[in-house]
Amino acid sequence: MAEFFNLPMLGQTMEEGTITKWLKAEGDYIRRGDIIAEVMTDKANLEVDATFEGYLRKILVAEGETVPVNAPIAIVSKTLDEDISSLLSDAAKAEPVPAAAQAETREPVRTVPVTQPTATATTEERLFISPRARRLAQEKGVPLQALAGRGTGPQGRILERDVESVWQELMSAKPRVTPLAEKVAAEAGVDVTAVAGTGVGGRVTKEDVLRVTAPPVTPAAPPAGAQVVKLAGLRKLVAENVVKGFFSAPPVTLVAEVDMTECVRLREQLLPEVEKAYGTRLTYTDIIVRATARALRDFPMMNATLRDDQILLHPDVNVGVAVAVEDGLLVPVVKNADRKTLGEISRELRELAERARAGKSTPDDLSGGTFTITNLGAYDVDLFNPVLVPGQTGILGVGRIAEKPVIREGQVVARHLMNLCLTFDHRVLDGAPAARFLQRVKQLLESPMLLLI
Known part of the structure; x- marks a missing residue:
């Protein structure tokens, strides 16, 4: 049939x-x-x-x-x-x-309540809204509370057409105007009812009025001979996720300098052993993944997701590692990284990266991440502000390892130094606990024998 x-x-x-x-x-x-x-x-x-x-x-x-x-x-x-x-x-x-x-049944996560205005939280919890309808509501500035009880889909699900209907009602109603916008409009002789509001719920702001009175700006034509590259495919997806990650959470970045001298020595000692046992070459990224996973186990709030009025503490430590590919980047995930040895992490990460660069990543390769690491040390980068992956609380940026003179016990000595840049969601964590997490990663890297325990 x-x-x-x-x-x-x-x-x-x-x-x-x-x-x-x-x-x-x-x-x-x-x-x-x-x-x-x-x-x-x-x-x-x-x-x-x-x-x-x-x-x-x-x-x-x-x-x-x-x-x-x-x-x-x-x-x-x-x-x-x-x-x-x-x-x-x-x-x-x-x-x-x-x-x-x-969705497949997964191990339950622990939750931590987040205090938010009760009425709003209750209304949003009751909403049965499709992802596309929710996105449209955000784009048009339609408050989610205004959609309650307006769904025409199966079982009262709110669809895009419902958002459009409510938006039309809001637009046809008498516009809400800020006092300053009303004053600016009166001085400029602008009919405020004809001004599209970009404020909450379509409210007309001073900027909206000034935008109407400003002379039109004609986009500059590309200079002769300029090549125009269309934002599409993976590059477009990366752009959308970066914007979503940056604007969906208040990011804060902390930087710590790490003495990697002992880590350099340990890697040199383990290189032949790991290559013999696992058939892979141990990298500094492998070691940093191991250290970060251990620290995440000790700091579950960094291994979490903020969802509505709850913080979900993930039972597994799944570390994603950014991999540069043609036209963008992918983030394959090392599952249960805190339970794996350095050799196991090295082998798995190499296989994940090879599939990503070959365009053969599986859905499982790219899903389930609870924290991300991005390493730009190979490009001689010392410091940068990594952007959060949507749905995660933290991302660790790794700079290059450089030999520099430092003072130890009154003597100038050469040490291998590296910067770690931790960006975290300030809604989930305050600065002090985030700093303690970064301090723990630093401790493990400066005393790497702890990673072998």
């Missing part, structure tokens, strides 16, 4: 995907396990495997279109003569199942 083929969940945090390429055409016979399409998620380009045996009758989602998880993307059937007219008529009104309903 004919049936829909829905977009599968290709990662634990995947909410939607963009069809970048169909690898099968309408009318093709498909076997179970065949790759039928390529999909771009918020993490990487992934392949969609067929879970059916039969013919691809109709492609419902064109290349370049974005749909939620479990939305119909094609119609398939056992034979070419089966009637699919009823499915075609149903396709337009099919509602996707929320991605959260498909």
Whole structure:
């Protein structure tokens, strides 16, 4: 019989995907396990495997279109003569199942309550809203409280059309104007009812009025011979995630100088042993991952996620490591890094990085991270402000290791020094506990024999 083929969940945090390429055409016979399409998620380009045996009758989602998880993307059937007219008529009104309903059962996380205004928190907890509708509400400045009870989807789910409806109501109502904006508008002879407000709930601010009265700015044309590179694909995803990470949390960065001299010696001693036992070359990043994972075990608030009015303390320490790839970067994840030896971390991280650079990362490779490390030491960088990965509390930036003269016991000696730059979410942690976490990482790296215990 004919049936829909829905977009599968290709990662634990995947909410939607963009069809970048169909690898099968309408009318093709498909076997179970065949790759039928390529999909771009918020993490990487992934392949969609067929879970059916039969013919691809109709492609419902064109290349370049974005749909939620479990939305119909094609119609398939056992034979070419089966009637699919009823499915075609149903396709337009099919509602996707929320991605959260498909998530695999995971070990429960501990939670820490966060004090927030009770009315707002209660309202948002009751909202059953799709990810796309929530994003649209943020873009249009529609308060989530205004959407309560307005959902027209299954079981009262709030959809994009509901957000549009509420937004239209807010726009048609008498605009709320700040006193200063009203004064500036009166002086400039501007009809304030015609000014689009960008404040909370569409409120007209002074800046909105000044924007209307300012002379139009014509974008400068690219200079002759300039090359224009379209922001697309992985580069676009990286850009969106960086903006989301920067503006979704109040970031604070702490910097500590670490004496890596003993770490350099230990690595030189372990190089042949690790290569012989694990077939990989031990790197400083491997050692830093081990030290960070140990510290995260001692500081669970740094291994956490802020979600609504709760802080989720993750039971596992999964350390992501940024890997530069063509047109962007990926963050493969070393799962349970606190339970692995230096050799195991080194081997796993090498395999993850190789797959990432070859464009063969799996959804599991890129999901589940609870903390991230980004190392720019290879590029002679000393200090930088790493940007938080959305959903994580901390990210550790690593600078280069440089031999410098320092004073030890009144004597000038050469030591290998390195900077660690910790960016953290100030909503979850204050400066003192974050500094103690960084201090613990520093202690482990300066006394690396502790990592072998």
